[in-house]
Amino acid sequence: MVSTEVEQISTIGLDEKLDQKCSIDGKKKKKKSSSNKKTTSPISPYYEQVLASYPLKLNNSKAKGRHAVAQCNLEEGITLCQEQATAFVVRSPFIDHQCHVCLSDLEQKMMCSSCNKTFYCSENCLEKDKGIHALVCQPIAQTEAIGHATDVDADLLRLMTILMARKYLDTLNQEDIKEGDIQPTPYWCLEDLISHRENADPAFIKVLTEASQRLAMEMPNEIQTTVEEMVTLACRINSNAHGLGDNHSRNTDVALGLFPLGALFFNHGCNPNTAFIGLPNGQLAFRTIRPVAKDEELVVSYIDLYSDRDERRQALLHSKHFWCKCKRCTGPIEKSVDRFLQGVVCTQCKEDVYIIQATSLEHLSKGKRALYMEQGSFKCAKCGSEIACDQVRETLDDAKKSYMLGMSAIRQERNYKQGAEKLEQITKYNSNKGGELHTMNALRLNSLIPLMNCKRHKNDLKSAIDVNRSIIGLMEQYATEGTLPANTSEISDFWQNLGELCYEMATDIKGRSSILEKKWLKEAKTAFLHALKVRLVIFGGNHPKTKSIEKSLARL
Numbered sequence: 001m002v003s004t005e006v007e008q009i010s011t012i013g014l015d016e017k018l019d020q021k022c023s024i025d026g027k028k029k030k031k032k033s034s035s036n037k038k039t040t041s042p043i044s045p046y047y048e049q050v051l052a053s054y055p056l057k058l059n060n061s062k063a064k065g066r067h068a069v070a071q072c073n074l075e076e077g078i079t080l081c082q083e084q085a086t087a088f089v090v091r092s093p094f095i096d097h098q099c100h101v102c103l104s105d106l107e108q109k110m111m112c113s114s115c116n117k118t119f120y121c122s123e124n125c126l127e128k129d130k131g132i133h134a135l136v137c138q139p140i141a142q143t144e145a146i147g148h149a150t151d152v153d154a155d156l157l158r159l160m161t162i163l164m165a166r167k168y169l170d171t172l173n174q175e176d177i178k179e180g181d182i183q184p185t186p187y188w189c190l191e192d193l194i195s196h197r198e199n200a201d202p203a204f205i206k207v208l209t210e211a212s213q214r215l216a217m218e219m220p221n222e223i224q225t226t227v228e229e230m231v232t233l234a235c236r237i238n239s240n241a242h243g244l245g246d247n248h249s250r251n252t253d254v255a256l257g258l259f260p261l262g263a264l265f266f267n268h269g270c271n272p273n274t275a276f277i278g279l280p281n282g283q284l285a286f287r288t289i290r291p292v293a294k295d296e297e298l299v300v301s302y303i304d305l306y307s308d309r310d311e312r313r314q315a316l317l318h319s320k321h322f323w324c325k326c327k328r329c330t331g332p333i334e335k336s337v338d339r340f341l342q343g344v345v346c347t348q349c350k351e352d353v354y355i356i357q358a359t360s361l362e363h364l365s366k367g368k369r370a371l372y373m374e375q376g377s378f379k380c381a382k383c384g385s386e387i388a389c390d391q392v393r394e395t396l397d398d399a400k401k402s403y404m405l406g407m408s409a410i411r412q413e414r415n416y417k418q419g420a421e422k423l424e425q426i427t428k429y430n431s432n433k434g435g436e437l438h439t440m441n442a443l444r445l446n447s448l449i450p451l452m453n454c455k456r457h458k459n460d461l462k463s464a465i466d467v468n469r470s471i472i473g474l475m476e477q478y479a480t481e482g483t484l485p486a487n488t489s490e491i492s493d494f495w496q497n498l499g500e501l502c503y504e505m506a507t508d509i510k511g512r513s514s515i516l517e518k519k520w521l522k523e524a525k526t527a528f529l530h531a532l533k534v535r536l537v538i539f540g541g542n543h544p545k546t547k548s549i550e551k552s553l554a555r556l
């Protein structure tokens, strides 16, 4: 899961930023990156100019397309790039919760009474939006009805409309790059983005075409364009848009924005060295989450890191329309952490798991998986002993069944006791038929998270704390044994959650045992300090996610 929460703007001067970024220690020299050698076409000077103050270099190679590499050795927690969205929309469920210009909470709502769909927090924001809103008010008033009639997401139609108005306004206002404030990335950069239109579902293109025709009829002449261009724009949005959170980072997905610079130069990697974080007013920042060597490619993850190779590739194929060729997805599975994520422990040596090869693009795109296609036997990655494929499948299928039963008890029946029982079976899964799930099997992590919530629901704080510790332990195991990142938003969330749980324990025990109260307060402090350490790397010191931990520590 990638985090896109909003933070307070960090206003470090550009020169100061560069100084901070390049670590003085040049000892960790790495081999020259091969990406430099395969350069194809040059990058537009605009991009070089607008990103000149950041410690990255822009490349274009056959193998990686456009991408960014570190200009020098970088420490973790360095801002690589900060961008103002070309445009963003507040998503429908939050439409009257956040300001459509600055994303702050709406205490007093100022609504456009013509479209009834645009909300501002202040006269100032309304004023800022006047030029663009005059062009989009009428089509925006119709996006919900058009979306409903054609089965196209109304938020997508709103974002398309605003982007088309942005395109028109950009043509009137062709200024050079301004010093100081970060300006929205101009519309023309968006036209450089991959659309993957050719890979989109034809049925989607059909409904999109119909929706675009209807939307075009509502548009003023200034922003009219061809239906073809509108469809391609929608595909570009689907392949490249980012979620944004509110300004306090309570909700993670209140808005959807287009950030062409980020989308053009940060490729995806399933073992990233960079994370993107949302900032206020529709900005996005890219920050290193571990040390990066000079010339190393800077990659972010678009998806959940803790799912197996087939699942990640399928998610990327489905949502972003590409076949992942990152290092983690192309390395031999028998040496990768990926074997553990769908791992069943070897019944002979008990030290490794049976190797299930990754599924090919051809099969995965048809919904087939190697796990179910293999006949014969699977081999242990360590001792080479074999087991019938059916036995491994049975172990995994039984565990999946318990997971589904647990989740349906929670979601459909709100039966947390039964849900917890089913999920606990997986966390301790040891089948007498085929084998045992590996500790790092993704199903275990996926079960521990709802299990912790069940315990919390039942007010069983002590068990919730134990499960929360197991989750952190597991994520740290992925980092140490599987070399996945140790600084992730998820890990910091679980440290924060652990701090809150321990604080609740201390509050509960208050007045009954001062020794126990002190013990739980101490544990809460330790957990919050861990959360703070990780948040400082990912979000930096000014982000509300970091400030919220400081507040929790001050309360102790």
Ligand SMILES: C[S@@+](CC[C@H](N)C(=O)[O-])C[C@H]1O[C@@H](n2cnc3c(N)ncnc32)[C@H](O)[C@@H]1O
Pocket (backbone or CB within 6 Å): 064, 065, 066, 067, 193, 194, 196, 239, 240, 262, 263, 264, 265, 266, 267, 268, 269, 320, 321, 322, 323, 324, 325, 326
């Ligand atoms: C946001 S763009 C990144 C910039 C891209 N390299 C370019 O030249 O436009 C994302 C696209 O880059 C390609 N891409 C990024 N990461 C990839 C990966 N790990 N494996 C294969 N293709 C990738 C895919 O085509 C994807 O749709």
